[in-house]
Amino acid sequence: MKFFAATTAILVSQASAFQVAPHQASRASSALFAEYEPIEGEGKINLKIDLDIPKVATMDEIEKGKKVYCRCWLSGTFPLCDGTHQKHNEATGDNVGPLIVSVKKD
Numbered sequence: 001m002k003f004f005a006a007t008t009a010i011l012v013s014q015a016s017a018f019q020v021a022p023h024q025a026s027r028a029s030s031a032l033f034a035e036y037e038p039i040e041g042e043g044k045i046n047l048k049i050d051l052d053i054p055k056v057a058t059m060d061e062i063e064k065g066k067k068v069y070c071r072c073w074l075s076g077t078f079p080l081c082d083g084t085h086q087k088h089n090e091a092t093g094d095n096v097g098p099l100i101v102s103v104k105k106d
Helices: 002-016 022-034 084-092
Strands: 066-069 099-102
Touching: none
Parallel strands: none
Antiparallel strands: 066 099
């Protein structure tokens, strides 16, 4: 549960960094989603992980050390990163990298 709480705190802090004035909300929303309009056959991100379930969600607890999680959906060890994003980045010019979670040392 500690991991879930820490992740939630990170997501909330990231979301709060993006603020839009009420009179700009619809324009900002339109601009954000304009970049993500799916091209025929290219709307999916996840092309191989648990395709038979409605939503891929992973919970994990970390008590010591660190874990490196995949954010490119291409890892053969998903949800953990196996470095596959490096080949993707070289091929596409993208800059995808993993999420690294570590326990703060006392």
